[in-house]
Amino acid sequence: MSKFTDKLIRFMYGRYGADALYRFCMVLFLILLIISLWVETPIISILNLALVLWMLFRMFSKNIERRRKENEMFLKATAPLRSFWSLQRMRIEERKTKRFRRCPHCRTILRLPIKKGKHVVNCPVCHQEVHVTIRF
Ligand SMILES: [Zn+2]
Known part of the structure; x- marks a missing residue:
């Protein structure tokens, strides 16, 4: 195992990581990014920046129980x-x-x-x- 992979695994230990809500946000981020190529408005850029920061916050969060509940709420809301x-x-x-x-x-x-x-x-x-x- 490379030194970087080893460090990454050690860093991610006890942190939440990616889930269904994360993947949804990633798709939303990419859609907004593509839209921003045609529509130049600071609203989309600000929205995308906030989305990325929230995704990173959730991924590296150590409050696993809270993140798990957020994901559960997301899954429940999108079930239909x-x-x-x-x-x-x-x-x-x-x-x-x-x-x-x-x-x-x-x-x-x-x-x-x-x-x-x-x-x-x-x-x-x-x-x-x-x-x-x-x-x-
Ligand atoms: Zn029936």
């Missing part, structure tokens, strides 16, 4: 959005083998195998019968 995007990704990835229908009783998304025709399925959440038609 993240679940929406993961569903969209699943729909794309499984488009050749599965069809997605919404349960009319509880609004749950049902993930069904492609079998052409009319079917009656039981919703795993509300246990009601759902009539589905799969055409293609």
Whole structure:
């Protein structure tokens, strides 16, 4: 192991490091950076500087419990959005083998195998019968 890596590991010991909130801030920082190439306003520069300082503060913070709670709050606040995007990704990835229908009783998304025709399925959440038609 190089001397620098050794020093870095020793420095980061007991410090918080990166998490989901950090990665989100990094993406936000890059987006703001790209925007600032076209739009010249001090607001974006100040915002980006504040963002970087906050990211560094969180990363090197020794108050791990507090940083963990911040990340937890961030994950909780973005849960609906993240679940929406993961569903969209699943729909794309499984488009050749599965069809997605919404349960009319509880609004749950049902993930069904492609079998052409009319079917009656039981919703795993509300246990009601759902009539589905799969055409293609
Ligand atoms: Zn249901």
